[in-house]
Amino acid sequence: MKVPFGNMKLHYEQFKTVLDEAVARVMASGYYILGPELEKFEKEFATFLGAKYVVGCASGTEAIYLALAAADCGPGDEVLVVAHTAVPTISAISMTGATPVFVDIKASTYVMRESELESKITPRTKVIVPVHIYGHMAEMEVIMKVAARHNIKVLEDCAQCTGATYRGATAGTIGDWGAFSFYPSKNLGAFGDGGAVCTNSEAEYKKLIMLRNYGQSKRYYHDIVGINSRLDEIQSAILSAQLPYVHELNERRRAIAARYTAGLKDLVVTPVELPGFKHVYHLYVIQTPYREELQQYLLERGIQCLIHYPIPAHLQQAYSFLGYKAGALPTTEHIVKRILSLPMFPQMTDAQVDQVIEGIADFYKDSRYVVDNAEAGSVVKAYGEGQVVS
Numbered sequence: 313m314k315v316p317f318g319n320m321k322l323h324y325e326q327f328k329t330v331l332d333e334a335v336a337r338v339m340a341s342g343y344y345i346l347g348p349e350l351e352k353f354e355k356e357f358a359t360f361l362g363a364k365y366v367v368g369c370a371s372g373t374e375a376i377y378l379a380l381a382a383a384d385c386g387p388g389d390e391v392l393v394v395a396h397t398a399v400p401t402i403s404a405i406s407m408t409g410a411t412p413v414f415v416d417i418k419a420s421t422y423v424m425r426e427s428e429l430e431s432k433i434t435p436r437t438k439v440i441v442p443v444h445i446y447g448h449m450a451e452m453e454v455i456m457k458v459a460a461r462h463n464i465k466v467l468e469d470c471a472q473c474t475g476a477t478y479r480g481a482t483a484g485t486i487g488d489w490g491a492f493s494f495y496p497s498k499n500l501g502a503f504g505d506g507g508a509v510c511t512n513s514e515a516e517y518k519k520l521i522m523l524r525n526y527g528q529s530k531r532y533y534h535d536i537v538g539i540n541s542r543l544d545e546i547q548s549a550i551l552s553a554q555l556p557y558v559h560e561l562n563e564r565r566r567a568i569a570a571r572y573t574a575g576l577k578d579l580v581v582t583p584v585e586l587p588g589f590k591h592v593y594h595l596y597v598i599q600t601p602y603r604e605e606l607q608q609y610l611l612e613r614g615i616q617c618l619i620h621y622p623i624p625a626h627l628q629q630a631y632s633f634l635g636y637k638a639g640a641l642p643t644t645e646h647i648v649k650r651i652l653s654l655p656m657f658p659q660m661t662d663a664q665v666d667q668v669i670e671g672i673a674d675f676y677k678d679s680r681y682v683v684d685n686a687e688a689g690s691v692v693k694a695y696g697e698g699q700v701v702s
C-alpha cells in the first residue's frame with residue numbers, strides 16, 4: 313500500500329455532496345465576486361475564530377500583505393519575522409517595501425524565539441509577524457507584551473494553524489490581525505486559492521475592506537491605494553461548506569499525530585505540544601540526523617515525505633540583498649538539515665500510519681543509523697534557551 317504525503321481527491325470524495333451543492337448553487341446564482349456567499353463565510357469564520365471581523369482575500373500571501381498595508385508598512389520600516397517559514401510570508405513583507413528582520417526560532421516548537429525579540433527592535437520596527445508553523449502557535453502572551461512595551465503591532469501568520477488555540481484563544485485573535493491561507497491542503501482549504509484576515513478593530517476592518525477592492529470606499533471613490541485581492545463566491549461557498557467539519561478534521565490530525573508519536577518517540581525527535589497549546593498538526597515534522605537517507609528509504613517503500621523547508625528565507629537567493637550570512641540564525645540553520653515531514657492528512661488510515669512507523673523502525677535496524685537516546689523520547693534541547701522541553 314502506498315502512502316502519499318496528502319490526498320486532496322480523498323478529501324473531495326469525503327465532502328463531495330456538500331461541495332458539489334455549494335458550487336452548483338453559486339454557478340446558478342449569477343453572483344461571482346463580492347456577493348452573499350463571501351459575506352456569509354466571513355461571518356461564519358469570524359464566529360469560528362471568536363474574532364469580530366473577517367475579510368476574505370485572494371491568498372494567504374495577500375492576507376499578510378493586506379494586514380501590513382493596513383499598518384501602513386512601507387519602505388524604511390522593519391518587520392520582525394522568522395526565516396523558518398514558507399517564503400510567501402517574507403514575499404508579503406517585501407511587497408510593502410518594508411525590510412524583513414529575522415529572528416531565530418525555538419528548537420522545541422520551531423516558532424519565533426520570543427526571548428530574542430527585544431534585541432532586534434529598532435525605532436523603525438513597525439510590525440512583528442510570528443508564524444504559527446506546522447500547527448503550533450508561537451508564545452503570543454510574551455510577544456504581545458514586548459509589542460505593547462514598544463508600541464508595535466502584531467500580525468499572526470495563521471496559514472498553517474486554522475483552529476489551533478493558546479490558553480483557549482484561537483490563533484489569529486490575539487494579535488492585531490491574523491492572516492489565513494486557504495490553499496487546498498491547509499486545515500481549512502479552498503479548491504483553488506484563497507485567504508482571509510481577521511481583526512477585532514472596526515477601523516482596521518474598514519481599511520481592509522477598501523484595501524482588497526482597489527482602495528474604494530464606494531464604487532469609483534478610491535480613498536486609499538489598494539489592490540484587487542478578493543475571495544470569490546465559489547471559494548467562499550466551498551469554505552462555508554467545510555467549516556463545520558474543521559474541528560473534527562483537526563481531531564483526526566491530532567489522533568494521527570498521537571499514533572505517530574507513540575510509535576516513533578524512541579527513535580526520532582517527535583513534535584512537541586507545549587502545555588496550554590492545542591497543536592492542529594498541519595504538518596507532522598520529525599528530526600533525524602539521517603534525513604536524506606530516511607526520506608529515500610521510505611520513498612522506496614512507497615511512503616512520500618517532504619521537507620518544510622529546506623532553505624530558510626535569510627539564505628534564499630532572492631533575499632541575499634539583506635546581507636545575512638550562514639550562521640546568522642543558528643537554530644533555524646541547524647534544524648533545516650534534520651527536519652522531515654511525514655504523511656499527514658485526515659483521511660489517512662491507521663494502517664497507513666502504522667506502515668510509516670514500521671518503515672522508520674526498519675530503517676533504524678540498519679546498524680549505520682544510531683538512535684540518539686538523548687534526542688529521542690520527544691526530548692528536544694532548546695538551543696541557546698538553556699532549557700530542555702519534553
Ligand SMILES: Cc1ncc(COP(=O)(O)O)c(C=O)c1O
Nearest residue numbers: 371372373398400401471493495
Ligand atoms: C506559513 C505560511 N505563510 C503564508 C503562506 C502563503 O499562503 P498562500 O499560498 O495562500 O498565498 C503559506 C502557504 O503556503 C504558509 O504556509
